[in-house]
Amino acid sequence: MKKSFFDVLTVIMVLVAINSCTKEFTDGLETDPPLKNGAITVPPTECGQNQAFDLYAGQHIKAGYVYVSNDEDNLYVTYSTSMGWELTEAHLFVGDIYDLPRNKPGIPVPGHFPYSVEDLPDGTSEYTFTIPLSELPDSGCLAVVPHGVVEIEGYEETAWLLDITFKEVFKIKRWGGYAEYCPVDCEDECELEINGWVHGTKLRNATDEEGNNYGFVLGMYNNIVPEEGEFLVSKLFGNDPYAGETTGKMEVHVTSDKLLVTFEDESLMSGDVFDIEFTTILFYAGSFSDLKENYYSETQDLLYMDFPYRYDFTSPRPSSFSFEVPLDGLPLNPDGTITIIGKAFYCVEVNETDD
Numbered sequence: 104m105k106k107s108f109f110d111v112l113t114v115i116m117v118l119v120a121i122n123s124c125t126k127e128f129t130d131g132l133e134t135d136p137p138l139k140n141g142a143i144t145v146p147p148t149e150c151g152q153n154q155a156f157d158l159y160a161g162q163h164i165k166a167g168y169v170y171v172s173n174d175e176d177n178l179y180v181t182y183s184t185s186m187g188w189e190l191t192e193a194h195l196f197v198g199d200i201y202d203l204p205r206n207k208p209g210i211p212v213p214g215h216f217p218y219s220v221e222d223l224p225d226g227t228s229e230y231t232f233t234i235p236l237s238e239l240p241d242s243g244c245l246a247v248v249p250h251g252v253v254e255i256e257g258y259e260e261t262a263w264l265l266d267i268t269f270k271e272v273f274k275i276k277r278w279g280g281y282a283e284y285c286p287v288d289c290e291d292e293c294e295l296e297i298n299g300w301v302h303g304t305k306l307r308n309a310t311d312e313e314g315n316n317y318g319f320v321l322g323m324y325n326n327i328v329p330e331e332g333e334f335l336v337s338k339l340f341g342n343d344p345y346a347g348e349t350t351g352k353m354e355v356h357v358t359s360d361k362l363l364v365t366f367e368d369e370s371l372m373s374g375d376v377f378d379i380e381f382t383t384i385l386f387y388a389g390s391f392s393d394l395k396e397n398y399y400s401e402t403q404d405l406l407y408m409d410f411p412y413r414y415d416f417t418s419p420r421p422s423s424f425s426f427e428v429p430l431d432g433l434p435l436n437p438d439g440t441i442t443i444i445g446k447a448f449y450c451v452e453v454n455e456t457d458d
Contacts, residue, residue, distance in 0.1 A: 154415065156282045160188060160253050160260040167228075169249045169264060171282070175289040178239060181231040182251055190227045191259070192252035194219045197239055200246035200272060200281065209273045213250040236286065248281040287417045293450035296382060299341040301325070301353045301445035306405065322405050326440040329430055333357040339366070339447060350379060353445045361427045362388060364412075366447055368422040380420035383448040386412040388441050390434040407446050420450055 153172040160166035167184035178197065184190050194213035196203050204215035213219075218232050239245060251262040263279035270276065303323035327335050339351035349369070356363040364386060368379045387394065387410045398406045414424065433441060 154282075154284060156247075156264050156266055158182065158184070158249070158251065158262050159265050160262045162265075162278045164260070166253050166260075166262055169247075169282075171247055171284045173236065173286045173289075176236060178234045178236055178245075178284075178286065179231055180234070180247060180249060181229060182249060184228045184253055186255075188228070188253045188255045189225065190230055190251055191223050191254050192219075192221045193223070193230050193232070194250040195232050196248040197234060197245050199240060199242070200248070203246070203248060205273070209275050210277045211248070211250075211269060211279065216248070216250065244283045244285040246281050247284045250279070285417055293382065295451045296448055297341050297350075297451055298383075298446065298448040299339050299350055301443075301447075302338045302340055303443075306444075322407065322444060322446070325443045326436065327355060327357065327443055328439065329357055329362075329433070329435070329441050331357055331359045335443065337445075339369075339445070341449070350449060351447070355443060357430075360431065361429050362441075363425065363427060364445075365423065365425040366445065367424075368449075380416075380422050380450045381414075381424055381447055382416055382420055382450050384412075384414045384416075384424055385410045385446040386426075386428070387444040388412075388428050388433055390436045391442055392436075393434040394442060394444075407444070410444070410446075 153170045156169045156171070157165055158167045158169050166186065166188040167182065170179075170181040170183060172179050180195055180197070182190055182193050194216040195218040196216040197218075204212045206212055218234065220230065220232075223230065247264075249264060253260055253262045261279075264282050265280045266282040268280040269278070300321075300323045303325040306322040306324055325335055325337055327333055334357065335353075335355040337353050338349050339353055341348045341350040352367055352369045354363075354365045354367070366381060366384050368381075385407050387398065387407075398409060400406055412426065412428065414426065416424075436442060
């Protein structure tokens with residue numbers, strides 16, 4: 104049955120409302136990137152973790168994700184729509200952003216992008232371009248510019264990434280954008296990746312000011328008073344096969360206007376036998392109520408991969424990393440404290456010995 108204009112308009116208004124009233128990655132399980140042990144699982148590749156970027160339809164409606172990854176030979180770019188959106192066309196450019204096909208006014212021309220597919224079957228929600236790395240510039244990080252045509256209930260929109268906008272790069276008024284991806288050196292791949300929590304009180308024991316439990320989620324937290332001079336130092340513990348091992352530490356120092364955060368390898372395993380380097384650092388600072396509202400799933404899982412501070416490393420991977428968190432705007436607990444949660448993924452490499 105053909106949809107009326109008002110039916111389509113209703114669908115679009117609902118989608119806009121959902122996207123404007125929720126933080127990214129928190130609008131339900133259906134729209135969260137598929138996670139397995141903290142790593143995005145689409146598509147399978149040999150080197151490192153996939154990187155996920157939000158795909159927007161009509162500037163303001165989140166319509167899915169674009170996943171980018173590589174193995175030793177190829178780059179993989181996967182469009183994955185959600186919320187009922189279907190993919191009908193996909194056009195892709197990868198390379199130096201200033202080589203992007205554009206017309207004389209400087210507006211990108213998707214029809215001239217080197218990788219393209221049109222007239223996709225009805226119901227298509229996922230499509231992957233496989234690009235030989237030999238076809239791409241060997242100059243470090245690449246501009247990944249996916250363009251799509253998406254459709255829902257007979258309503259059609261163009262779709263772009265907005266991590267870096269065309270407006271800020273090309274000084275044009277046309278909406279749209281792209282993301283940067285740095286191919287992983289497969290020869291520098293982890294022998295073993297583990298993850299661990301910053302030690303503290305178990306989240307399953309946390310309660311709000313009325314004594315209500317916050318949910319039976321995995322993870323640990325610490326509270327800190329946001330006053331200059333306050334600080335927190337806590338151990339970072341690994342999981343299997345090194346469960347309970349001290350793999351590092353997290354330090355948080357409070358200044359007049361920010362938190363100074365450092366994750367550092369301080370492992371009993373480091374030295375002659377093991378090298379431990381960070382692959383992903385995840386950090387949350389705020390209140391318990393904000394945490395539950397925006398970072399708990401419908402099944403009471405903690406969406407730690409969506410934490411507001413996330414740092415992914417490929418090569419070189421640091422054994423120490425510092426960053427700043429502005430105090431202004433951070434939600435506080437009723438007692439005036441800030442709840443801190445830290446988690447990290449590590450690359451553990453076993454060194455050769457003479458034994």
